[in-house]
Amino acid sequence: MLVMVVLEGSDxxxxxxxxxxxxxxxxxxxxxxxxxxxxxxxxxxxx
Numbered sequence: 001m002l003v004m005v006v007l008e009g010s011d012x013x014x015x016x017x018x019x020x021x022x023x024x025x026x027x028x029x030x031x032x033x034x035x036x037x038x039x040x041x042x043x044x045x046x047x
Contacts, residue, residue, distance in 0.1 A: 009034040
C-alpha cells in the first residue's frame with residue numbers, strides 16, 4: 001500500500017533537507033519552503 005503524506009507549507013517554518021547519506025550540514029543546512037509530498041510504502045504484517 002502506498003500512503004501520500006502532505007506537509008503543508010507555512011510562513012512559520014521551513015524544512016531541513018537530509019541528504020542521501022543521511023547527513024545534514026549543521027552550519028549551512030539546505031532549507032526549503034512550500035508544500036512537500038512524500039510517498040511511503042506500508043507493508044502488511046503477516047501473522
